[in-house]
Amino acid sequence: MKITVLLSGGLDSSTCLALAVSRYGSDNVSALCIHYGQKHDREINSAKAVADYYKVNLTIMNLAEVFAGSNCSLMKNSSEAIEHRSYAEQLRDIGGAGMVSTYVPFRNGIMLSVAAGMAQIHGSSEVWYGAHLDDAAGRAYPDCSEEFVKHMGNAINEGTGGEIKLYAPFINRNKADIVKIGLELKVPYELTWSCYEGGEKPCGTCGTCIDRLNAFRLNNAVDPLMAE
Secondary structure (H helix, E strand, C coil): CCEEEECCCCHHHHHHHHHHHHHHCHHHEEEEEEECCECCCCHHHHHHHHHHHHCCEEEEEECHHHHCCCCCCCECCCCCCCCCCCHHHHHHHCCCCCCCCCCCCCHHHHHHHHHHHHHHHHCCCEEECCCCHHHHHHHCCHHHCHHHHHHHHHHHHHHCCCCCEEECCCCCCCHHHHHHHHHHHCCCHHHCCCCCCCCCCCCCCCHHHHHHHHHHHHCCCCCHHHCC
16 A cells, blocks of 8 residues: 655654554655745755655645735744744633634645645555644644544545545644654654744744643653754
8 A cells, every 4th residue: 555645844744654654664655745835944854854764755846826825924924923832822812712823724625635636646545644633722723633634534535536545643642642653663853843933943932842842741752853
C-alpha cells in the first residue's frame, strides 16, 4: 500500500510521516508540502530536511494565491500580529470556543483536496495528516476536528471513486501523545519547525510554541530546538 502524507515540516506532520514510514517503508510513502503565504515559511525547509531524512519523495506546491485575500495573523502580508499566549487563553477571550486568529480559512480542507488528487494520480491508497485533539479543542481549528476528518474523509473517498481514504492517526490523541510516539520512533525533531514567527529561533511564546514545549515537558524530554 502507498501513502501520501501532508507534511508541513512541523512536529505533528513529521511524526505522522515517521509513523507511515515505520509501517510501510520509505519506498511506499511520499509527502506533500504546501506553501500558502505563511509567515513561518521556513517550515518548508524543515519539510525538505525531514523528507530527506526519511528518504521519501517530496512535492512542494505553492497555493499562496488561494489564501492571498486572508488577513489571518499567520499570513505574511497580514496586518495582524501573532498572539503570544496559549490557545486556552485565546479561547477564553472569545467565550471558550471559536476560531483563533491563526486559523487560515479552510486551509486543511483545501490542502487535503490537493493531496487526495495527487495521491490518486500517483497510486496512493491513503492520505495521512497530523490533526490532533489539542488543535481541535474549542473549535480553535475546526478543520482539525474528528467531525471534520469524518466528513472530509467521506468526501475524498466518494470523490475518488473509493480509491483514496483519509487517515488522521492522532485524531484522538494530544500533542504530548504525539511526542511520546515520536520519541519512540526517534523522529529528528531538531529538523522540524513549529513557531509561527519564523525567526532564527522559536519565540517560545506563541500558541504552537507553548503547546510544543508542554508536550516535551510532559514526556520528561527537552525540545531540541530549545535546548541551547
